[in-house]
Amino acid sequence: MNQILSNPFPYSNTNKRYHTFSYASKKIYGSKIAKIPLNASFTCPNRDGTKSVGGCTFCSAQGSGDSILLSASSLSSQYEVNLERARRKWPNAKGMAYFQSFSNTYAPLEILKAVYLPFFEDEQVEAIAIATRTDCFDEEKAAWLEVMQEKYNKDVWVEFGLQTIHPESEKAFNLCHTKEDARMAIALCQKHHLRSVLHLINGLPGEDRSMMIENAQFASSLHPTALKIHMLHLLENTVLGNAWKKEPFELLSLDEYIDIVCDQLEVIDPKIIIERVTGDGMADDLLAPMWTKNKTAVANAIDKELVRRQSMQGRFFDESDLSAKE
Numbered sequence: 001m002n003q004i005l006s007n008p009f010p011y012s013n014t015n016k017r018y019h020t021f022s023y024a025s026k027k028i029y030g031s032k033i034a035k036i037p038l039n040a041s042f043t044c045p046n047r048d049g050t051k052s053v054g055g056c057t058f059c060s061a062q063g064s065g066d067s068i069l070l071s072a073s074s075l076s077s078q079y080e081v082n083l084e085r086a087r088r089k090w091p092n093a094k095g096m097a098y099f100q101s102f103s104n105t106y107a108p109l110e111i112l113k114a115v116y117l118p119f120f121e122d123e124q125v126e127a128i129a130i131a132t133r134t135d136c137f138d139e140e141k142a143a144w145l146e147v148m149q150e151k152y153n154k155d156v157w158v159e160f161g162l163q164t165i166h167p168e169s170e171k172a173f174n175l176c177h178t179k180e181d182a183r184m185a186i187a188l189c190q191k192h193h194l195r196s197v198l199h200l201i202n203g204l205p206g207e208d209r210s211m212m213i214e215n216a217q218f219a220s221s222l223h224p225t226a227l228k229i230h231m232l233h234l235l236e237n238t239v240l241g242n243a244w245k246k247e248p249f250e251l252l253s254l255d256e257y258i259d260i261v262c263d264q265l266e267v268i269d270p271k272i273i274i275e276r277v278t279g280d281g282m283a284d285d286l287l288a289p290m291w292t293k294n295k296t297a298v299a300n301a302i303d304k305e306l307v308r309r310q311s312m313q314g315r316f317f318d319e320s321d322l323s324a325k326e
C-alpha cells in the first residue's frame with residue numbers, strides 16, 4: 001500500500017493536507033486565479049427532451065449556475081461585473097472565464113466558436129473553464145479547443161458532472177449518463193491536452209459511505225486534473241427538493257460529511273487537484289442541509305479531521321487497486 005507519510009503534505013504550502021486549487025493555480029499561473037461565472041444560455045439534453053425532461057432531480061432552473069449575476073446580460077458584461085466583484089476580495093487575482101450554467105458544449109461547433117473565441121482573444125482572460133456533460137463532448141470539439149489553447153496560449157479546463165458511478169443512483173436521480181461516458185470524456189481531454197475536472201456529489205439518498213468512497217476511487221482512477229466534491233443541496237423548485245418538502249428524508253449531518261470527505265481524500269491520487277470540498281451554499285433557495293451555508297466551517301472541519309487522523313490526501317491511494325476496479 002502506498003502510504004504517504006511525509007509531512008507536510010507535498011502539494012501544499014499551507015496547513016492544507018490536500019491539493020488545493022489555490023496552491024495549484026499559484027504554481028501554474030503564478031498568482032491567485034478567480035473563476036468568473038458566466039451563463040451563455042445553453043441548455044441541456046437532460047432537460048430539452050433529447051435524453052430526458054426535467055433534468056437531474058437536484059438541478060435548479062439555472063442549471064447549476066446559481067451564483068451568476070444574471071442582471072448583466074451579455075457575456076462580456078457578465079465577465080466584467082463578476083471579475084470586478086471577485087477583485088474586491090482578491091485585488092490581484094487573474095480571471096478564468098468559467099462557463100458554468102447548463103451544458104456549455106451542447107451546440108454545434110460553429111456556435112461554440114462564436115461563444116468562446118472572444119474569450120480566447122481577450123488578453124484579460126487567463127484561462128477558460130467549460131462546464132458540460134460527459135455525453136456532450138466529442139472529438140471535433142476537443143480538437144478545436146486544443147487548437148485554440150495552443151494558438152492563444154490559454155489553458156482550457158473542461159468540467160464534467162459525474163456525481164456517482166452507481167447505476168441505481170444514476171436512475172434514481174435521472175442523470176442519464178454513466179461512468180463510461182465519464183471515462184470517454186476524460187480520455188478525450190487527455191488525448192487533446194485539455195485539463196479536466198470531475199464533480200462528485202456526496203449524500204445522494206441511497207448511497208452509503210462505501211459507495212461514496214467508490215465514487216472517489218473511480219474518479220481518481222481516470223486521472224482528471226481536478227476533482228470537486230460537494231454535498232447534495234436540496235433547492236426550492238427542484239424535483240428532489242419538492243419530494244423532501246413533501247416527505248423529508250434523512251440527509252448527511254455535517255460530522256458524517258466530514259468523515260466521508262476525509263475517507264475519500266485518503267484514496268484520491270495526491271497529484272489530483274481538489275478544487276472543492278464543499279459547495280457554495282450561498283443559494284437563497286437552499287432548503288437543506290443548512291450547515292452547507294457555512295463553507296469555511298466545513299473546510300476547517302475537514303482540515304481538523306485530517307490532522308486528528310494524522311492523515312492527508314492519497315494516504316491510502318493505491319494505483320493497482322484502482323485498475324482492478326476499472
Ligand code: SF4
Binds near residue numbers: 046063
Ligand atoms: S446535466 Fe447539469 S444542467 Fe443538465 S440537468 Fe443535470 S445538473 Fe442540470
